[in-house]
Structures are given as C-alpha cells and as structure tokens.
Amino acid sequence: MAETSICFNSETVEKPLRAHSHERFKRDSRRDRKSMDKPLAELPGEPRIASRDQLYFNRELSWLAFNQRVLEEACNPGHPLLERVRFLSISASNLDEFFMVRVAGLKAHQALGVEERSIDGRTPGQQLAAVSLGADRLVAQQHEAWNGLRAALAEAGVMVVGMEPLDGAAEAWLNEYFREQIFPLLTPQAIDPAHPFPFLPNRGFALIFELRKGKAEPIRELIMLPQALPRFLRIPGAESRYIALDTLIRRQIDNLFPKYEVLCGGTFRVIRDSDIEVEEEAEDLVRYFRTAIKRRRRGRVVRLEIEPGMPDALVRLVQQGVDAAGAITAESRGLLGMADLSVLVDEDRPELKFPPFDSRFPERIREHGGDCFAAIRAKDILVHHPYESFEVVVEFVRQAAADPDVVAIKQTLYRAGSKSPIVRALIDAAEAGKSVTAVIELKARFDEEQNLMWAAALERAGVQVVYGFIEWKTHAKVSMVVRREGKGYRTYCHFGTGNYHPVSARIYTDFSYFTADPKLGRDAAKLFNFITGYLEPKNLRQLVISPLMLRDELIRLIDAEIAAAREGRPSGVWAKMNSLVDQAIIDKLYDASAAGVPIDLVVRGICCLRPGVPGLSDNIYVKSIVGRFLEHGRLWCFANGHQLPHPGAKVYISSADWMPRNLDRRIEYMLPIENPTVHAQLLEQVMLANLLDNEQSWRLRPDGSYERLRRKPGEGFNLHHYFMSNPSLSGRGQALRKGRKVPKLRFQRGR
Numbered sequence: 122m123a124e125t126s127i128c129f130n131s132e133t134v135e136k137p138l139r140a141h142s143h144e145r146f147k148r149d150s151r152r153d154r155k156s157m158d159k160p161l162a163e164l165p166g167e168p169r170i171a172s173r174d175q176l177y178f179n180r181e182l183s184w185l186a187f188n189q190r191v192l193e194e195a196c197n198p199g200h201p202l203l204e205r206v207r208f209l210s211i212s213a214s215n216l217d218e219f220f221m222v223r224v225a226g227l228k229a230h231q232a233l234g235v236e237e238r239s240i241d242g243r244t245p246g247q248q249l250a251a252v253s254l255g256a257d258r259l260v261a262q263q264h265e266a267w268n269g270l271r272a273a274l275a276e277a278g279v280m281v282v283g284m285e286p287l288d289g290a291a292e293a294w295l296n297e298y299f300r301e302q303i304f305p306l307l308t309p310q311a312i313d314p315a316h317p318f319p320f321l322p323n324r325g326f327a328l329i330f331e332l333r334k335g336k337a338e339p340i341r342e343l344i345m346l347p348q349a350l351p352r353f354l355r356i357p358g359a360e361s362r363y364i365a366l367d368t369l370i371r372r373q374i375d376n377l378f379p380k381y382e383v384l385c386g387g388t389f390r391v392i393r394d395s396d397i398e399v400e401e402e403a404e405d406l407v408r409y410f411r412t413a414i415k416r417r418r419r420g421r422v423v424r425l426e427i428e429p430g431m432p433d434a435l436v437r438l439v440q441q442g443v444d445a446a447g448a449i450t451a452e453s454r455g456l457l458g459m460a461d462l463s464v465l466v467d468e469d470r471p472e473l474k475f476p477p478f479d480s481r482f483p484e485r486i487r488e489h490g491g492d493c494f495a496a497i498r499a500k501d502i503l504v505h506h507p508y509e510s511f512e513v514v515v516e517f518v519r520q521a522a523a524d525p526d527v528v529a530i531k532q533t534l535y536r537a538g539s540k541s542p543i544v545r546a547l548i549d550a551a552e553a554g555k556s557v558t559a560v561i562e563l564k565a566r567f568d569e570e571q572n573l574m575w576a577a578a579l580e581r582a583g584v585q586v587v588y589g590f591i592e593w594k595t596h597a598k599v600s601m602v603v604r605r606e607g608k609g610y611r612t613y614c615h616f617g618t619g620n621y622h623p624v625s626a627r628i629y630t631d632f633s634y635f636t637a638d639p640k641l642g643r644d645a646a647k648l649f650n651f652i653t654g655y656l657e658p659k660n661l662r663q664l665v666i667s668p669l670m671l672r673d674e675l676i677r678l679i680d681a682e683i684a685a686a687r688e689g690r691p692s693g694v695w696a697k698m699n700s701l702v703d704q705a706i707i708d709k710l711y712d713a714s715a716a717g718v719p720i721d722l723v724v725r726g727i728c729c730l731r732p733g734v735p736g737l738s739d740n741i742y743v744k745s746i747v748g749r750f751l752e753h754g755r756l757w758c759f760a761n762g763h764q765l766p767h768p769g770a771k772v773y774i775s776s777a778d779w780m781p782r783n784l785d786r787r788i789e790y791m792l793p794i795e796n797p798t799v800h801a802q803l804l805e806q807v808m809l810a811n812l813l814d815n816e817q818s819w820r821l822r823p824d825g826s827y828e829r830l831r832r833k834p835g836e837g838f839n840l841h842h843y844f845m846s847n848p849s850l851s852g853r854g855q856a857l858r859k860g861r862k863v864p865k866l867r868f869q870r871g872r
Contacts, residue, residue, distance in 0.1 A: 176711075176737070177240045177729045178825050180702055181223055181248055185255040186827060187726040188215050190747045190819055192259065193829070195266045202270070202277055203473040204749075207466045209266055213459035216259065217324060217392055220424045220449075224252060225394035228423060228447065240704055240729050253449055264455030267462075279361040279468055281353070283368060291356050295364070298354070299373045306350065307370070309377060312341040318442030319345060323393040323420065326352075326458065328367060329435055330386035332378055339384055341438065344370060344377070352461035361468055365456070385435065387428035390457045391443050394420035422448040429454050475749055478845055480510040480627070493517045494524070494604060497613055497635045501796040504633040505807065506619065507750060508844045511626030514600075514633055515542045517615055521602040522550035528610070529556040529603040531649045533595055534575065536620040543621045544575050548582040557584045560652050562595045587653045589788065593668065595652055596787040597776045601645045612642030616792050618754040618774055629753040632774050632807075634792065634799065638663075641792075652788060665791040667777055672705060672784040674791065678759050678771065679709045679718075685762050686717040693760040694720045695808050699753060700727040701743075702780040714740040723811045724821075725752045727780075733823045745827060748817035749841050756811075757791075758804055766804045768797065814840035 194200060195209035230237065230245040239248055271281055287295070310316055312329075321327055326346040333339045346352075346366055354369065356362040367388050374383060422445040427436060429452050440450060456462075471477070483504055489496040493516055496502060504513055519542070521527045530550050532543070544559075551557040561576045576586050589595040598617035603610050619631030640662040647658035648666060658666065665674045685692040694713065701707065701722065707730045710720055720741045722730075732741040746752050755775040763769040777789035794800045816839040819827040 175241070176731060177704070177707065178731060179239055179241045179243060179248065179251065180727055180729055181227070181239075181252050182255055182825070183727040183729060184219060184223070185252070185259060186825065187745065188212055188219070189259060189262075190745060190827060191215065192262060192266060194747055195270065201473050201475055202273055203279075203466050203468060203470060204475050206270055206274070206462055209263060209270060210460050210463040210466070212259075213263060213462070216256065216263075217460055218395075220256070220392045221323070221395035224249070224256075224449070225420070225423045227252070228421075229394070232447065240702070249449075256449075257451060260451065260453060263459055264453070267456055267459060274465075277470075277473060279363075279465065279470065279473070281363050281365070281465070282356070284372060287356075287362075291358065291362065294357060295369060295372065299369060299376070303350070303366075303369070304373075304376070306347045307344055307377070310343050310345075312343055312438065312442070318438075319343065321345065321391050321443055322348065323395055324390065324458070326367060326388060326390050328370060328386060328388050329431075329439060330374075330378075331384040331432075331435065332381040333384055334381050341435070342378065346370075351464060352458065353464045361470070363465060365461075367457075385430075385432050387431035387435070388457055389425065389427045389431075389439050391422050391445070392424040392426070394423050424448055425450045426453045426457055427451070428457065478507075480507050482510050483513050486513060486516075491516070493520050493635070494602075494613060494637075497637050498611070501638070501799055502635040503799040503802050504635070505802075505844065506629065506631045506633065507627050508630075508847075511623055511633075514615060514617070514621065514626075515546070515623065517602075517613075517635065518543050518546040518600065519549075521604075521613075522546045522553065522555070524604065526605045527555060527602055528605055529558075529601075531558045531560075531599075531601040531645075532621075533560045533562070533597055533599050533652075534621060535562045535594075535596055535598065536622045536625070540623075541575065541621070542623060544579065547579060547584055551579070551583040558587065558649065558653065559584050560587050560589055560595050560649070562589060589652050590655075592786070594782075594787045596783065597648065597666075597790045599645055599648060599790065601642070601649065611637055612639070612645070613637050614641055614645045616641075616774065616790065618776055629751045631754045632756070632803075634774060634794075636796075648788075648790065663793055663795075665793075667783060667787060667789040667791075668785050671775075671777060671789060671791050672703070675706060675757075675779070676709050679706075679713050681761070682718045682759055683713050683716045685760065686713070690762050691760055691764040692716075692718045692762075693765040694718060694722075695758040695765055695804075695812065696721075696779075697723040697752070697754065697756040697808060697811055698778045699725050699755070700778045700780050702727055702729050702778075703784055704729075704781075706779045706784075710741060711737055714738045721812055723752070728821055731823055731825070732821055738823075743821040744812075744830075745819045745821065746811065746814055746817055746840060747819065748839070752811075754807075756803055756808055758808055766809060768800065770800075770804060772800050772804050772808075774803070810838075810840050810843055813838050817841070 191208055192212040195205045195212065197205065197208075200208070227245045227249050231249060236244055238244055243251070274280065286292075310319060312318060325348065328344045328346075330342050330344075331339050332342055350366055352366055353363045354366065356364060370377070422443050425440065425443065425445040425448050427439065427450065436450070440446065440448075466474075483502060485500070485502050486493055486496040489499065493513070518530070518532070521530050527550075530547065532547060534544070547557050547559055559576075559579050561579075576588075580586050598620060600615040600617075600621075602613045604613060614636050616634045616636075617631060619626060619629050641664070644658070644661050644664040647656075647661060648664060650656040651658050651666070657669070665671050679694065682692040682694055694710070701724045710730060714720060714737070718740060722728075722732075722741065722743045723746060724743055725745055725747070728743055728745075730738070730741065730743065732738050732743045755777060757773045757775065758765060759771040760767070761769055761771045772794045773791050774794065775789065775791040777783035777787070777791065783789050794803055815830045815832045816837045818830045820830060821827055
C-alpha cells in the first residue's frame, strides 16, 4: 500500500485563497484537461469504451474502492498511530455493513431469479462474483495493515497479546477475571443429534473445538461469545495491554474442558442480512418495524468468516449449523471482526492521536448576546461543522423551547443519537404548552430501534409524532420555529446537510443555514404539510424538493450550462457530494462535457461516472477527499454565464446526493443560496478549498482506479487543516479581505 506523508506547512505563505482561485486555477485546469486528451489505448490498464455498458462504473465496486481509500489512511504514516487504528476499524465496520445490506440485496435478487442489470450492465450473479473477489482482496489488505499496526503499537507500548506467556501478575489477573467474570456467562454446548446447533446473531462470534477424553470418541463443542461483553479487555498495570475475548477463552481452554485434549478447532463469525423491506400494505409502521427489527437479528447468513486451518469437516458442520449453504464462506487469515479494534482508540495516549480540536461557537450569535433569533433576524447565518460547533443548532431549538413567544416548532429527525439534546428540547417545548411536531423517520437504517424509542418518549410528552411516507424516506434535515413578534408571527428556519446528531456532527463536515426569510419560511411550511398531510406543495418560491422536482431542476441547470458553452459564454459546474450514481444525471454531465462545459466534482464515496474519456468526458474531473473528517455536506455551483468562482454563479446546498434513492425515493431539499455573504462563503471558501486540497485527495482515473495526489514539501494544501486554523466563516471572510495569507498553492489537476 502506498505510504504518503501528510504535512501542513503553515510557515510557507503566499496568496490569499480567493486570490489564487481565479487565474491559476483556470490555467492549471485547462492544462491538465489537455494532458488527459489522448486515446485510452495509450493509457496502460485503461479500457477502450466500446459499448454503453462501459460508460459507467459499477456501484458496488466503486464503494469497495472508497473503502479501500479509507483503509489506505490506516497505512498513512502521517497520521498518529491510534488514528490509523481508527481508520482500520472504520474500514472493517463499513465492510460489515456492506455485506449486511448491499450484498444481502444482491443475494436476494439472485435467489429470486431477478435479472435486472446494474448501471454497468452486470447481472446480480456477475456483481456478486466481482464483489466477492474485491472484498476478499480488501480483507487481506486489512489483515496486512493490522499486522503492521500491531507491531507499531507494541513499539509504542500498546500491546494486543495472543497466546504467548505473560508475567505472573498478568496471568493471575486473567485467571481470576476469567473465573469470576467470564466463566459464568459461557455455555459450552456439545454438537450432536441431541444438541442442535445454536442460533448465532448477526456479527456473532463462536469457537468450535473437536475434543477427546482418553481413548473415547471425539466430541465437538461450541462456545458462543456473549455479546454483552466487550471484545477486547484491558489488562490492569502500568503497561497498556489488551486481550481479545476469544483469545482469553482459548488460553483458559483447560479450565473449560478439564481432562480433554483439543484435537482441532477455530473461531468463526457470521454476518446476516440486516436490511428491512417496507411493505406498501403495512398499516401500522411502528408495529411493523418492531417486528422487522427482531427479524433482522435472525436474517439469513450472507457471509461466514472462518479462521484458517479449520478442518473441512468442521467447516461443513458450521456451514450446516448456521444455514450458510448460499452464503459467501471466506477464510480470514488474521483477526476476525476488526471493527472491534475501535476500543483501542480509547486508550489514554494523546500523543498517539490527532491534536484535540474544539469547535467554536459562531461569533455572529455571540455578538447578539447568544440570542439565536436576534442574530438570525439581523442576517442569514451559515455554520460550517465541525469547525463551528453543532451546539448552535441545539441552542436554536433550546431557545425556541424556552421562549414564551415561540408558539410552534416543527422538526425532522432522521438520526438523532442515543442521547439527543434536540429531542430533550422538543419534549421541554411540548411540556411548556407549545405546538410541537416531530417527523421521525423509522426507515433510518440501523437507527430504527432508537427512533422508535424517541417517538414513544415524544408522544408521551405531547409532541405530535408523524412517520412520513411508507414508500419514501424523509431524509431532509429541516427545523422550523414560529415566533410571535409585534402584531404578527415570524418563521425561523434551520436547513442542514447533516443529521441532528451531536456525535456525528463532531466528525462530519456539514452546513447549517439559519434564516428568517419569509419566502423560505413559507416553503418550509409547505414541505412539512407535504410530509404530514400528503399535501403536494404548490408555488414553492425557493426550495426544490425530491422526489417531485429535484432531478428535473438539476438537469435544467446543467442544460443551461450546455447552452452557455455552445453560445461561447463562460460555463462550468463545481459540485461536492457523497455519491454520484444516477444515470440520467451522469448522462447529462456527459452531454455537458461534450459541449465543452468544464466540470469539477468532489465525490467522497461511490462514483459511477467515468471521467477523462476522450469524446465522452474529457472535461470532467473527479476527486475524492478522505481525511480526519468525513466530508458530508452537499454543495453545488453552476457558472450561470460567469467564470467560476463569481458572485453571479448559482449556489445550492442540499440534503441529497445524486443517486436514484435520493431523487426518487426520499424527501430531500435543494436550497438556492441568495444571501451574498453566505454565497461567497460557500463558493469562494468552502467549494474552492475542496477543489484545491492536494494532501488528502484522490483522483479518479478513467479505468476506475484512484491515485493519491502528491505534492512537493511546502506546496501542499490540506482542506481540514485550513478550516481548523480558520474555523469561523465570517471571520475567515474578513481576514481574506484584509489580505490574510495561506500556504502557497500549485493546483495541478490529476498530476
């Protein structure tokens, strides 16, 4: 794996970010587009586009490529050691969820004989074959990464022990802990006709052994790891030593099976189908989801991971026991369940982690004595998370709950977390006699159970809880507060690109937009009426909503850029999103490229568009940013007859990605930014900085591979470091106008 040092040279300063943007960015963009203008046959490993099936990348394989980039961060020596372990854990957790949802869906299609082809023309069976190979390769790389990290951790004094002997004090503690805390929870079970194979829950671990006592016939015993126990235990002492629960059980095997000889055995793990299909005829969504969550725990096995060296007879026994006949059985040559390594990151070793970063509360609200409503009345406010604190969103709802002049609050909740201050504020508001409506999305994958709990608590407090549509998810993040002012009422709105979740808001980059614009207030009210009462919104002034109109509006905006290019006027598209999958949008971008529209995309995860292909996508450049924070905010910019960046460009934020699910099966919003200050902040600071990053960016090549952008020392620009050192958008704008310096930049696209 490539090892690339990441360093931010704050001593090298040259030009303001805004000043750099105009001429050098355009010049470098033209040069690099020209460098890609050669036949694919001349590029090693890059296929010639021969048919429509080769116009797009496969969604599932593109996702595996994204998780590969996450794993690469675990191998990046520029990151502190425990942060590299965190990236490895995230990569493993991502892969588990991929099998639980995406691979499970392909398996279901295959079993039902569904031959619907993917965007790149593959059948479910063909996709499964490719995904299995890609996943096995990724798992092998995860194990390779863990071997290197484990050795480096040991050198740094953080050890994960195996079967090797330990000092007397450690051995004594392990013996006592096993005897007092673990042994009572274990239930060894013989596997024979009288003792059928037990049920293993999703992501469940078990050990299976073949044992013999004296000259008797061998017996087979299974031990399930209790899910209530942590996977890794910290051994007390001055040293930082951890042991996996399954390793500890193996060390104590003689105490579990006295007088028995272990002939063979090993550890295995199951991953089950965990998606929930919503039936259109489901009359009671709450009851349906409570039942479906229970079914999820017993979903069919999608992947069976076994320890290497397990005899074939034991493997067949396990396969039959967990009913894994149609599952992918994989031999994992290393630690199973590497997602559990996240426990190690909690070790109190600050020198092995990123320097702490405390986000700032927005200055604009501080200037108004902390009064959110006074600050928003004065001027629209853009908050850039996590550089600026999510606490401002919480405070907005808290102040609404406590303010005697607030008469109504409406709020969407997709993911709120297990300890949500937003939900607590809504409960307080309802108990204070305000009219409170909460739209809770039960179909928020893996948060369904938590959302059911919040729904019950809110209803008990008197909140009007609405679950939205059966067939569509409510994914838009909107909060609306109606306040009595003078002789009338004023509506305050919050539009977010991320969830109302205080934990993810510390690691996801997102936007919060606060406004008291009456037009947006009326649009937000119509959006809520659509969700709660199926009243299709008419005459929306600014908001664009899916699934009603968002795709059509995007296509119209791209068509306008095509027309400008054909007329010889400036054109361009700059867009930042998490995923790009929708075929209609991709085809329209291809049309725009052919017309000469320069298109620069920052797509963090899945991208099915094939960039840089002569005659098809010469003018499209795609990059992915993977770093300390998870890029999550959606930001779209259209030249509108001007040279980007320009005050006359059209700028939008959104809760949606360019995917069929977001455009066809979810309630999403797209919000035009007309406030000049916020427009400039988003276009000339946030979007431009994403395009200029060259220290944690990967270029998507025409063959589907990603290459990390490399820079000489002193010429790098790290997006996250820049915003961490300049957390306030308003302050940053003032500083730029005063000539504040940033590192010298040389943006050379794709080189």
